[in-house]
Amino acid sequence: xxxxxxxxxxxxxxxxxxxxxxxxxxxxxxxxxxxxxxxxxxxxxxxxxxxxxxxxxxxxxxxxxxxxxxxxxxxxxxxxxxxxxxxxxxxxxxxxxxxxxxxxxxxxxxxxxxxxxxxxxxxxxxxxxxxxxxxxxxxxxxxxxxxxxxxxxxxxxxxxxxxxxxxxxxxxxxxxxxxxxxxxxxxxxxxxxxxxxxxxxxxxxxxxxxxxxxxxxxxxxxxxxxxxxxxxxxxxxxxxxxxxxxxxxxxxxxxxxxxxxxxxxxxxxxxxxxxxxxxxxxxxxxxxxxxxxxxxxxxxxxxxxxxxxxxxxxxxxxxxxxxxxxxxxxxxxxxxxxxxxxxxxxxxxxxxxxxxxxxxxxxxxxxxxxxxxxxxxxxxxxxxxxxxxxxxxxxxxxxxxxxxxxxxxxxxxxxxxxxxxxxxxxxxxxxxxxxxxxxxxxxxxxxxxxxxxxxxxxxxxxxxxxxxxxxxxxxxxxxxxxxxxxxxxxxxxxxxxxxxxxxxxxxxxxxxxxxxxxxxxxxxxxxxxxxxxxxxxxxxxxxxxxxxxxxxxxxxxxxxxxxxxxxxxxxxxxxxxxxxxxxxxxxxxxxxxxxxxxxxxxxxxxxxxxxxxxxxxxxxxxxxxxxxxxxxxxxxxxxxxxxxxxxxxxxxxxx
Numbered sequence: 001x002x003x004x005x006x007x008x009x010x011x012x013x014x015x016x017x018x019x020x021x022x023x024x025x026x027x028x029x030x031x032x033x034x035x036x037x038x039x040x041x042x043x044x045x046x047x048x049x050x051x052x053x054x055x056x057x058x059x060x061x062x063x064x065x066x067x068x069x070x071x072x073x074x075x076x077x078x079x080x081x082x083x084x085x086x087x088x089x090x091x092x093x094x095x096x097x098x099x100x101x102x103x104x105x106x107x108x109x110x111x112x113x114x115x116x117x118x119x120x121x122x123x124x125x126x127x128x129x130x131x132x133x134x135x136x137x138x139x140x141x142x143x144x145x146x147x148x149x150x151x152x153x154x155x156x157x158x159x160x161x162x163x164x165x166x167x168x169x170x171x172x173x174x175x176x177x178x179x180x181x182x183x184x185x186x187x188x189x190x191x192x193x194x195x196x197x198x199x200x201x202x203x204x205x206x207x208x209x210x211x212x213x214x215x216x217x218x219x220x221x222x223x224x225x226x227x228x229x230x231x232x233x234x235x236x237x238x239x240x241x242x243x244x245x246x247x248x249x250x251x252x253x254x255x256x257x258x259x260x261x262x263x264x265x266x267x268x269x270x271x272x273x274x275x276x277x278x279x280x281x282x283x284x285x286x287x288x289x290x291x292x293x294x295x296x297x298x299x300x301x302x303x304x305x306x307x308x309x310x311x312x313x314x315x316x317x318x319x320x321x322x323x324x325x326x327x328x329x330x331x332x333x334x335x336x337x338x339x340x341x342x343x344x345x346x347x348x349x350x351x352x353x354x355x356x357x358x359x360x361x362x363x364x365x366x367x368x369x370x371x372x373x374x375x376x377x378x379x380x381x382x383x384x385x386x387x388x389x390x391x392x393x394x395x396x397x398x399x400x401x402x403x404x405x406x407x408x409x410x411x412x413x414x415x416x417x418x419x420x421x422x423x424x425x426x427x428x429x430x431x432x433x434x435x436x437x438x439x440x441x442x443x444x445x446x447x448x449x450x451x452x453x454x455x456x457x458x459x460x461x462x463x464x465x466x467x468x469x470x471x472x473x474x475x476x477x478x479x480x481x482x483x484x485x486x487x488x489x490x491x492x493x494x495x496x497x498x499x500x501x502x503x504x505x506x507x508x509x510x511x512x513x514x515x516x517x518x519x520x521x522x523x524x525x526x527x528x529x530x531x532x533x534x535x536x537x538x539x540x541x542x543x544x545x546x547x548x549x550x551x552x553x554x555x556x557x558x559x560x561x562x563x564x565x566x567x568x569x570x571x572x573x574x575x576x577x578x579x580x581x582x583x584x585x586x587x588x589x590x591x592x593x594x595x596x597x598x599x600x601x602x603x604x605x606x607x608x609x610x611x612x613x614x615x616x617x618x619x620x621x622x623x624x625x626x627x628x629x630x631x632x633x634x635x636x637x638x639x640x641x642x643x644x645x646x647x648x649x650x651x652x653x654x655x
Contacts, residue, residue, distance in 0.1 A: 010274075010275065010278055011271070013032060013035055013274070013278060014028070014032065014270065014271060014274030014275070014278065017031040017032050017035065017274065018270060018274070025476070026473070027130060027131045027134075027472055028130075028274060029130070029273065029274070029277045029436070029468065029472070030277075030468055030469060030472050030473070032274050032277040032278045032281065033277045033278075033280060033281045033465060033468060033469075034281065035278065035281060036277065036278045036279065036280060036281020036282040036283075036284070037281040037282075037284050037285075037465075038281075039281070039282060040281060040282045040283070040284055040285035040286070041284075041285050045282075045285075047285055047286030047289055048279070048282045048283055048285075048286055049283060049286050050279050050283060050444075051444075052441045052442070052444035052445045055276065055279075055437060055438075055440075055441035055444075056157075056235075056441050056442075056445070057224070057228075057234070059272050059275065059276060059437075060153065060235055060238075060438070060441075061220035061221060061223070061224040061234060061235060061238040062217070062220045062221075062238070062268060062272060063269060063272045063273060063276075064150055064153070064220070064235055064238050064239050064242065065219065065220035065223075065238045065239070065241060065242040066242070066265045066266075066268060066269040066272075067129075067146060067149070067150060067242070067269070068150055068238070068239045068240075068241075068242025068243045068245075068246060069242045069243075069245055069246040069265060070246060070262075070265075071143070071146050071147075071150075071242075071243070071246065072139075072143065072633035072637075073243055073246060073247040074626060074627065074629045074633065075139065075140070075143040075633055076143060076146075076147055076243065078143075078412060078415060078416075078629070079140070079143050079144050079147055080147075081327070081330075082144050082147075082323060082327060082421070083144065083147030083148055083150075083151060084151075085319065085323045086144070086147075086148040086152065086319070086320075086323075087147065087148050087150075087151035087152040087155055088151070088152075088155050088181075089319065090122075090148075090152070090315070090316060090319045090320075091119070091122040091123065091152050091155040091156050091159065092155070092159060093315060093319060094118060094121070094122040094311075094312060094315045094316070094319075095115055095118035095119040095121075095122050095156070095159050095163075096115060096118065097118070097311060097315050098114070098115075098117065098118030098121055098122075098308055098311050098312070098315070099111060099114035099115030099116075099117065099118040099163075100114070101307070101308075101311060102114040102117060102118070102304070102308070105304065105307065106304070108451065109451060110167060110451075112163050112164075112166040112167035113163070113167050113450060113451060115159070115163040115166075116160055116163035116164050116167065116446065116450075117308075117456055117459070117460075119156050119157075119159040119160040119163055119442070120156070120160060120439055120442045120443045120446075120456075120460050121308055121309075121312060121435060121439055121460065121463055122152070122155075122156045122159070122312070123149075123152045123153045123155075123156040123435070123438045123439065123442070124145075124148060124149055124152060124432075124433045124434060124435065124436075125149065125434050125435060125436025125437060125438060125439075125464075125468070129142060129145050129146055129149060129432075131432070131472055131475050131476075132145060132428065132432055132475065132479075135475070135476055135479045136486050136487050137425075137428060137479060137484055137485070137486055137487065138419055138425070138484065138485040138486060138487055139419070139487055139632070139633065139634065140419040140421065140425070140485075141421075141425055141428055141429060141432075141484065141485075144421075144429060145429065145432055148433075150239045151236065151239065153235050153438050154184065154185070154188070154233040154235045154236045155181065156438070156442060157233070157235070157442060158177070158180060158181045158184055158233070159177065159181075160442055160445070161180075162177040162180060164446070164447065164450075167450075168447070168449065183231060183232070184231065184232045184233040184236070185232070185233065185236060186232070187227055187230050187231055187232025187233075187237075188227050188232040188233040188234070188235075188236035188237040188240060189236070189237075189240055190232075191223055191226050191227040191230065191232060191237045191240075192223045192227070192236065192237035192238065192239065192240025192241040192243075192244070193240055193241075193244055195219065195222050195223040195226075195237070195241045196219070196223070196240065196241040196242075196243070196244025196245050196248070197244060197248070199215070199216075199219050199222065199241075199245070200244070200245060200248055200249060200252050200253070201252065202215070203215055203216070203252075203253055203257065204252050204253060204254075206257070209254075209256045209257045209259075209260040209261075210260070212253070212257045212260070212261065213257075213260050213261055213264050216245075216261050216264075216265070217268075219238075219241055219242075219245065220238040220241065220242070221238075222241075223237040223238045223240070223241040224237050224238045249261075250619065250623055250640055251620075251623060255643075255644035255645070255647045255648050256644075256648050256651075258644060259641075259644055259645070259648065276436070276437035277436070277437060277468075279437075280436070280437055280440055280461070280464070280465075281465075283440070283461070284461060284465070287454060287457050287458050287461055288458065290454035290457075290458075291454050291455055291458045294452070294454050294455070296452070296455055298458070301455060301458045301459050301462060302462060304459050305458075305459045305462035305463045305466060306466070308459065308463050309435075309462075309463045309466050309467055312433065312435065312463070312467070313430065313431075313433070316430050316433045317430045320426050320429055320430050321426065324421055324422065324423065324425075324426045327416075327421055328420065328421070328422070331413075331416035331417065331420065334412075334413055334416070335413050335416070335417055338409070338410065338413045345406060345410075348402075348406070349403055349406050349407075352399040352400075352402045352403045352406070353399070353403055404627075404628060407628045407630065408627075408628045408629055411628055411629035411630050412629060415629060419485060420485075422484075423482075424482045424483060424484040424485070425484045425485060427478065427482045427484070428475075428478065428479060428482065428484050431471055431474070431475055431478045432471070432475060433467075433471075434467045434468050434471050434472060435463055435464040435467045435468070436464055436467075436468060437464070439460050439461075439463065439464040440457075440460055440461055440464055442460075443456060443457050443460035443461070444457065491632070491635075494631055494632065494635055495635065497631070498622075498631060498635055498639055501618075501621055501622070501625060502618045502621070502622075502639070504621070505614070505617040505618045505620070505621040506614040506617065506618060508617065509610065509613045509614045509617050510610070510614075513610060513613075608650055611650055612647065612650050612651070615643050615646050615647050615650070616647070618643055619640065619643050622636055622639055622640055622643070623640075
């Protein structure tokens with residue numbers, strides 16, 4: 001009963017902190033951390049200690065999975081270089097620098113144990129992401145922070161285990177650490193990808209959305225547990241499974257499954273994240289009590305925590321600054337090269353499109369400048385299409401993939417140009433590197449043989465709590481001071497292009513239906529059906545002008561209006577007739593035919609089937625455009641959600 005009361009109180013605390021966070025302008029994690037510390041120091045509350053395995057194996061895999069499912073895979077791919085620098089290089093450098101300084105300040109602490117402590121303090125926490133997102137910073141900053149938070153935990157744990165092994169056995173080398181990390185990542189990649197693909201195809205066979213949601217709860221553990229047993233990183237495996245699921249689910253899972261899963265996993269993420277910080281605060285009293293009993297003093301621990309916390313910020317700034325310079329130069333170099341090859345790329349794209357449509361040109365050479373042979377050679381090697389296979393179908397597939405690579409490359413160049421990472425954005429990335437629950441959980445994995453283990457735990461929790469409070473509360477001020485690029489309103493040009501994409505996909509479905517119903521009527525004549533104007537006697541008349549364009553609300557939903565379905569019954573064979581290239585509908589005959597329940601049922605079923613085909617064609621067009629990076633991830637996600645709700649409405653049956 002006591003455990004039940006604690007669980008209910010914890011859930012209410014999480015809900016309350018989330019609800020009032022906007023009013024008090026403080027992140028829910030900070031409110032829960034403060035609540036946990038206050039409650040932990042109450043006389044009636046005993047000292048609380050949570051096993052680190054509960055956090056590392058029971059809480060972090062689903063939490064990281066939930067974040068990975070919702071991240072944009074195209075943006076994650078674009079930021080893979082910066083994420084690798086922050087999640088791998090920064091963790092290694094931070095652990096080494098902090099370890100070296102702690103060894104100098106605390107001579108009784110060996111270098112191996114000091115590096116282990118540095119690895120504990122290296123990983124960042126996801127709370128910064130929620131704070132930054134509330135502040136409205138650009139999506140590129142959010143993607144970098146999310147990617148770092150997804151992968152740096154595994155790096156820190158590998159460095160920690162290697163340092164502990166070196167401290168206890170003294171047989172660990174740098175090559176061994178690098179090899180262990182590489183093996184852990186490779187195993188995690190293989191297991192995570194396999195679990196993600198297999199579970200997606202399994203879930204596609206499930207008809208009940210609730211059952212699918214239950215199965216989705218097991219995915220992070222299905223990925224993490226085998227990866228750990230095979231010597232890999234369970235956390236990375238859970239992340240990879242989440243990335244595969246988030247990227248592939250729109251093409252495989254039904255829309256009601258996706259909507260239900262999104263809402264459920266959002267709730268799970270809210271509860272798990274709140275639980276971590278609440279428990280983190282509750283454990284503070286027990287750690288302080290152990291330090292008072294064993295020593296050294298709390299003042300020394302606070303001083304060392306301040307030193308270590310300052311070092312984490314300085315080291316992070318020292319790594320981020322050259323990273324930004326490198327990213328800017330790389331983006332400029334790619335943009336310049338792309339501009340230089342623009343004519344060659346355009347010509348090659350035209351040839352690839354011709355091949356994709358079954359027209360193999362006689363000359364497949366790329367136009368080139370004799371002074372730029374290297375550019376021509378690199379272009380041909382990148383596209384891998386300078387040698388066409390003899391099989392026409394294979395040639396068309398390769399040409400289509402080449403066109404996709406060209407367009408994706410162009411979209412990447414525009415992405416780096418439109419959303420640069422400068423010093424202003426770098427300042428936000430540096431200051432948003434807060435420590436949190438992973439730091440405390442990793443510290444608790446230190447063996448009992450570690451010197452002054454309780455003292456090290458206190459330093460870890462002081463660094464984590466201090467960074468959350470100081471950096472978390474001041475991050476809004478930093479954003480206002482440096483003024484980085486912000487997430488602005490939806491681009492009107494992009495919105496118009498998306499609407500045109502949706503309308504084009506819907507028109508193609510209508511044109512295919514027209515060809516099938518009319519026995520191959522010229523598609524060009526059927527692309528613009530006319531609107532019917534009726535007299536009082538119900539006779540249709542010819543329209544005086546072109547059909548009106550759908551309004552904005554109709555365009556946003558992707559629904560084509562003004563098309564009256566044709567009936568196949570004897571009564572309605574003349575409802576639709578063609579006159580001077582326009583389709584004219586007899587409303588009088590349509591009304592008469594509509595009185596027949598059988599006809600009405602058939603017409604409604606046909607209209608519903610056509611609309612479903614339109615919605616699914618629009619989804620495929622959006623997903624194809626999203627994989628090429630032609631539009632922002634937010635716009636694609638919004639349009640996909642709208643289409644999911646439309647399909648749910650069309651396929652749902654009244655109870």
